[in-house]
Amino acid sequence: ILPQSEKDQIIHEFRESTNNKALKRYECSFCGKLELAADVKMRNIVELDILVLNRAVESLRESSHQPHIEAFKPVSLIDQSTYVLCHLCNLSVSYNKFQTIPLRSYANGLWIGNVPDELVGLTFLEEQCIARARATKCMYKIKLGPDGQLAARGNVCILPQD
DSSP states (O other): OOOHHHHHHHHHHHHHHHSHHHHOEEEOTTTOOEEEGGGOEEEETTTOBOHHHHHHHHHHHHHHTOTTOOSSOGGGSBTTTEEEEOHHHHTTEETTEESSOOTTSGGGTTOOOOOOGGGTTOOHHHHHHHOSEEEEEEEEEEEOSTTOOEEEEEEEEEEEOO
16 A cells, blocks of 8 residues: 555656646647657748758659649748757758758658648547558567667558448
8 A cells, every 4th residue: 555645646747747738749840740849849940941852842743743742831830930840850950951851751752731621630549430541560579699680570551441
């Protein structure tokens, strides 16, 4: 049986880790990933050079004949003056400019367009219910010997959903 002080401490820690501030997430301006507020990097529009992304988007627009592809999602800007970068997109930035195109960015061909108003507020479970396909995965780590190299094996299946 726990003393009351330990119970109070557990309740306090639970409330701290589940309050709105701890769970607040921002959407990355360049890939759309939702990331905890503590893990994102804010960059002023004036300071960050996105010329590399704009060039990639221009060539994508021409090759795919889709004029609506964007380098970033305008609605994800904070106060129309600040980009939000997830940790993966921020790895591509040095000296206040993108050195490479982030792997999962809109500029790398992953732009899906704007989400219709009817689908904006869906929960994860609701998204899974209306999805056209469902992804399943099975991954496991392998360690070769006591000081061997780690490896991962597995598969991903995309199943149509009726």
